[in-house]
Amino acid sequence: MPAPVTAANGSEAQRDxxxxxxxxxxxxxxxxxxxxxxxxxxxxxxxxxxxxxxxxVASGDDRALKxxxxxxxxxxxxxxxxxxxxxxxxxxIAADAQPGQFLHIRVSHLTAPLLRRPISILWSxxxxxxQVLFKVVRTGTALLAAKREGETVDLLGPLGTPFxxxxxxxxxxxxxxxxxxxxYFLGKANRSDHNRRTLIYGAxxxxxxxxxxxxxxxxDEIIYTTEDGSLARKGRVTGPLRxxxxxxxxxxxxxxxxxxxxxxxADEAARVAxxxxxxxxxxxxxxxxxxxxxxxxxxxxxxFKTTCKQGPVFDAREIVFDTAAR
Ligand SMILES: Cc1cc2nc3c(=O)[nH]c(=O)nc-3n(C[C@H](O)[C@H](O)[C@H](O)COP(=O)(O)OP(=O)(O)OC[C@H]3O[C@@H](n4cnc5c(N)ncnc54)[C@H](O)[C@@H]3O)c2cc1C
Ligand code: FES
Numbered sequence: 001m002p003a004p005v006t007a008a009n010g011s012e013a014q015r016d017x018x019x020x021x022x023x024x025x026x027x028x029x030x031x032x033x034x035x036x037x038x039x040x041x042x043x044x045x046x047x048x049x050x051x052x053x054x055x056x057v058a059s060g061d062d063r064a065l066k067x068x069x070x071x072x073x074x075x076x077x078x079x080x081x082x083x084x085x086x087x088x089x090x091x092x093i094a095a096d097a098q099p100g101q102f103l104h105i106r107v108s109h110l111t112a113p114l115l116r117r118p119i120s121i122l123w124s125x126x127x128x129x130x131q132v133l134f135k136v137v138r139t140g141t142a143l144l145a146a147k148r149e150g151e152t153v154d155l156l157g158p159l160g161t162p163f164x165x166x167x168x169x170x171x172x173x174x175x176x177x178x179x180x181x182x183x184y185f186l187g188k189a190n191r192s193d194h195n196r197r198t199l200i201y202g203a204x205x206x207x208x209x210x211x212x213x214x215x216x217x218x219x220d221e222i223i224y225t226t227e228d229g230s231l232a233r234k235g236r237v238t239g240p241l242r243x244x245x246x247x248x249x250x251x252x253x254x255x256x257x258x259x260x261x262x263x264x265x266a267d268e269a270a271r272v273a274x275x276x277x278x279x280x281x282x283x284x285x286x287x288x289x290x291x292x293x294x295x296x297x298x299x300x301x302x303x304f305k306t307t308c309k310q311g312p313v314f315d316a317r318e319i320v321f322d323t324a325a326r
Contacts, residue, residue, distance in 0.1 A: 067092040070152045079210055082136040084145050090130050097124035098162035099186035100281055100313040104289035106154035107143040118286045120181040133181045159289055161313045163279050169252040170196040174237050174265050176257025177203055182281055183256050188218035196220050200240050206231035238264045245272050256281035266316035278316040282307050
């Protein structure tokens with residue numbers, strides 16, 4: 001039996017062949033419409049129109065879907081018992097990666113877990129290597145953490161929208177917990193003399209503020225907050241953010257972290273007389289990762305949008321935050 005061609009992994013030639021000569025039977029993974037994530041595999045008869053639609057999702061004109069590669073895990077850095085930095089050799093992805101985008105990682109060669117896990121790109125050297133920083137949550141991330149240097153890992157990416165970046169404004173980047181990954185990439189990739197890059201980085205305690213040495217290179221100014229007061233200012237990121245917004249002008253905000261933190265950052269931005277642009281990276285749970293299953297939608301003022309393809313980076317004014325924290 002030939003290897004299955006999916007909307008995600010088919011080559012252009014394979015997809016052309018599918019368009020011209022659709023198979024008798026097609027297996028579709030369909031999201032059950034109840035906003036809890038459930039994917040059901042159904043086998044349907046010949047459906048050229050739908051197939052066209054799915055192949056379009058994965059076609060070359062779609063900047064959201066780039067490369068599926070078998071990447072070598074070059075190095076593993078253990079930051080603490082549950083937090084890891086992986087460096088992958090993945091030149092095609094490294095060449096295209098931009099801050100705010102993510103990798104959709106297949107954590108197992110087996111059928112379970114079936115779904116890939118989305119992890120933000122922490123850094124790309126632009127031609128060979130990409131890095132991610134991740135926390136072990138449950139099964140998927142535990143399997144990823146168990147991988148050893150030299151192993152091959154199936155990566156899809158870079159996916160999603162990058163942060164827009166405005167050199168004409170001073171950047172205030174706000175990160176909560178593991179949200180530091182895309183924010184670090186954004187700060188480091190945009191080092192310049194044109195504007196000032198300030199990082200406000202908060203966590204529960206000092207030991208959960210990661211990569212502090214590396215952050216010094218990426219930002220002009222760093223303000224830490226800890227909820228338990230174990231380092232720097234006690235409290236949440238919104239305290240120093242409010243002070244900065246009151247004291248400075250011509251800012252742009254960029255944020256990644258838990259949804260309640262993003263909602264608070266958006267509120268602070270909106271309180272200012274002339275609200276600065278504010279971009280947030282949403283971390284909704286995902287299924288396919290490229291816009292086909294609708295498992296990741298977020299409510300916006302223009303209706304539901306997919307976090308994986310129309311996001312994860314959104315203009316904060318678009319998001320209806322009370323329902324975004326699903
Ligand atoms: C764009 C994006 C970037 C991210 N970047 C980072 C990062 O840089 N570092 C980091 O540590 N974490 C990041 N995360 C979070 C990370 O993806 C999760 O922690 C990880 O998927 C957990 O996987 P798990 O198997 O360990 O946990 P589980 O909770 O067992 O599995 C989570 C996965 O199961 C599925 N799932 C389970 N329940 C639901 C549901 N109700 N609705 C939809 N799907 C469900 C989804 O595939 C989901 O990804 C990011 C998430 C997103 C969306
Ligand atoms: S994860 Fe499938 S549409 Fe976003």
